Amino acid sequence: MAHDHHPHSPGGSRGRLAFALALTCLMLVVEVFGGWWSGSLALLADAAHMLVDAGSLALAWAAAVFALRPADARRSFGYARLEVLAGFVNALVQVLLVVGIVYEAIRRLLALDGIHIHSGTMLLVALAGLAVNAVVLRSLHAHGDDDLNTAGARLHVFGDLLGSVATVLAALLVRYLGWEWADPALSLLVSLLILRGAFVLLRRSSHILLEGVPEDLAPEEIRTALAGADPAIAEVHHLHVWQIASGSRMATLHARLHEHGDAQRVLRAIQRLARERFSISHVTVQVEASDCLDPESGCREPGHGHLH
Numbered sequence: 099m100a101h102d103h104h105p106h107s108p109g110g111s112r113g114r115l116a117f118a119l120a121l122t123c124l125m126l127v128v129e130v131f132g133g134w135w136s137g138s139l140a141l142l143a144d145a146a147h148m149l150v151d152a153g154s155l156a157l158a159w160a161a162a163v164f165a166l167r168p169a170d171a172r173r174s175f176g177y178a179r180l181e182v183l184a185g186f187v188n189a190l191v192q193v194l195l196v197v198g199i200v201y202e203a204i205r206r207l208l209a210l211d212g213i214h215i216h217s218g219t220m221l222l223v224a225l226a227g228l229a230v231n232a233v234v235l236r237s238l239h240a241h242g243d244d245d246l247n248t249a250g251a252r253l254h255v256f257g258d259l260l261g262s263v264a265t266v267l268a269a270l271l272v273r274y275l276g277w278e279w280a281d282p283a284l285s286l287l288v289s290l291l292i293l294r295g296a297f298v299l300l301r302r303s304s305h306i307l308l309e310g311v312p313e314d315l316a317p318e319e320i321r322t323a324l325a326g327a328d329p330a331i332a333e334v335h336h337l338h339v340w341q342i343a344s345g346s347r348m349a350t351l352h353a354r355l356h357e358h359g360d361a362q363r364v365l366r367a368i369q370r371l372a373r374e375r376f377s378i379s380h381v382t383v384q385v386e387a388s389d390c391l392d393p394e395s396g397c398r399e400p401g402h403g404h405l406h
Contacts, residue, residue, distance in 0.1 A: 330359030
């Protein structure tokens with residue numbers, strides 16, 4: 099049995115994530131105050147979206163920091179899955195925020211006569227939010243696309259950028275055309291952006307927690323490729339692929355060899371191919387010197403022993 103374990107590296111993303119988180123939290127406070135002062139629901143909705151982004155950035159930063167902690171006796175894979183657990187909770191919180199925003203937007207649309215919005219304050223805060231989101235997005239974009247942790251945070255910030263554009267548009271419509279209905283109407287649009295991000299995050303985090311196959315991998319393609327990694331390999335079966343967290347993929351498999359096959363050479367070939375072609379960082383291989391020993395795999399009955 100062989101293991102090839104390369105822990106997910108946080109790389110140089112921690113500094114950028116910390117900068118983005120600090121800037122987002124500062125703008126979040128400004129938008130909450132500005133929304134309360136101006137009476138703008140769209141600003142408060144954008145602040146809720148920014149709260150979600152702050153949460154996702156905090157999770158990404160925490161994941162990068164916790165990735166530095168070594169595995170211990172009780173957590174043999176380390177702490178990377180905290181990112182997934184927190185992301186699942188974050189998605190559920192997003193859904194609750196959307197429910198609250200939609201309720202308030204509908205209530206305001208049905209009672210527009212009693213609403214007065216300070217459009218000047220709303221516009222200034224909305225423009226500031228748009229600028230901050232642009233700076234944060236540029237900061238995160240400077241990091242490589244292979245960092246899935248940072249890429250996920252970047253996706254959240256891009257959604258918030260679109261929300262800020264909608265808020266600026268609402269402020270302009272209220273200020274120059276007197277369309278105060280645009281504020282709650284466009285807050286509904288922002289809530290849809292939040293809801294979309296929530297469902298994407300909920301689907302991805304629950305898929306990882308259920309130890310599903312990473313979405314860009316096909317088990318049959320992996321099995322075929324690994325079976326051709328070395329001429330001594332007769333068959334690859336009992337393949338399982340999953341991930342602990344973003345960028346931390348695992349696989350276990352059985353490899354049956356032809357007679358007189360070199361087990362160590364086969365192990366090196368499988369590990370190298372899995373890592374380089376499929377980005378699978380941790381591979382556990384059971385090498386069998388004869389027929390498969392596990393009848394559940396559907397292969398033939400055992401012959402004369404096996405080799406680990």
